[in-house]
Amino acid sequence: MTTEPAFVAAIDQGTTSSRCIVFDRRGGIVSVAQREHRQIFPRPGWVEHDAEEIWANVVQVVEEALDLADLPRTRLAAVGITNQRETTLVWDRATGRPVHNAITWQDTRTDELVRELGGAVGQDRFRERCGLPLATYFSGPKLRWLLRTVPGLAERADRGEVLFGTMDSWLIWKLTGGLHITDVTNASRTMLMNLATLDWDDAILAEFGVPRAALPEIRPSSAVYGTATGVLDGVPVAAALGDQHAALFGQTAFSPGDIKSTYGTGSFLLLNTGESIVQSGHGLLTTVGYQIAGQRAVYALEGSIAVTGSLVQWFRDKLGLINSAAEIETLARTVADNGGCYIVPAFSGLFAPYWRSEARGVITGLTGYVDKGHLARAALEATAWQTREVMDAMRADTALDVGALRVDGGMTANNLLMQLLADTLDVPVTRPTVAETTCLGAAYAAGLAVGYWPDLDALRANWHKAAEWAPAIDPATRARGHRKWRKAVERSFDWTDEDDLPQPA
16 A cells, blocks of 8 residues: 555635645545634624634544545645634744634724824825735734733733734644744735735834734745644645635636636635736735745735625525525526616625725615516626626736636536626636635645645646636626616715714624
């Protein structure tokens, strides 16, 4: 029986669960294991995770995935990590115990602190250096809140007694027995890293009050960080990427102009801009796409859409118009068009390209003719039109020829939605045979680092198209629909007032 390494594992530490997937050399899935963890809500707007619970779950899913495949650890060439981005943790260097629950990316407790950090300049104060606007979303303000709030923590951080990390750093530290490392993609989501130097920015650190002694070493996304102990004893830990960056890598979007979109609760579009740092003038984020050891970093523009899949959940859980998410396609196919109805799902404001926190959801164009089929169709069209606006912003920010959109995520099972995307974007939409592109990207980056795959061309050869949708509407129909969509979006603006009461969590 051979014991030669023949597989690569990926750990996907997500917002609601942790998974381990084992892949073969063709990028095929060998085994999958997954476990959910608790969502902790101490106060309205506060969302936390128990990092120790997450680590215990990671150990379990790794063991389960290996058992399901009947694989000893010696058959793994490497392991890669992908993770929920921006979620922030501080732990004790000596004991390894977290000093506070992890504060997740959804958490909004830093709202007032963000305004304070912006000062007279506002949300773009640090944007030129870090590529990001000041927002509760990112890790830096969360870390500042912890240093300010937890008694004695700032002094301990100055002395190097506590360590900061996003979830990739936590898992690398636990897997390797104490290496304090992050990768460039996760570091680029903290607001603390300079995009040009790929190092922590001393001027920003000073403004945030964050000491370097608490920060991890920034490394490429695809590189051997160290060797695992414990559950993966002897396996090289060889990659880390934030989840959306891992999806870009898993979609083999390696050339400038390549674009992918992940459709889940919300949606995220990433456009590969090559080695150029493109500062957006149209509401997008500038971020590191990935970096391979020994090579220059590849950058990306990102557009975040807050509500896509969650609008379908709202149809199911709040309106009761469908019994399962899959039924929305069946219902939407009962009509030929939206009947003049548009839904703008600004449930808690609009993300890219508007960034209007005061916006709220609207349903416009209602007449007595509109029925639940038209509403279902309008809900799917909302995802397509929001994607169109992000892609338009990407085209406005770059001179790149943005071609076919590569898609992944749960919503891509909806074939009508895929056709609506092709129609509204006026580009082909392609879905790969392996839908688990986030885990696949982490596996690809790890395998590349240890020579399991020789180069990017080998990864490109693994990518296969499962389905493709071509535009099938005339330009006049597309333009009229876009014009109506823009009018609907404008009606969602300026809804909340200063005397509005906060909504219950």
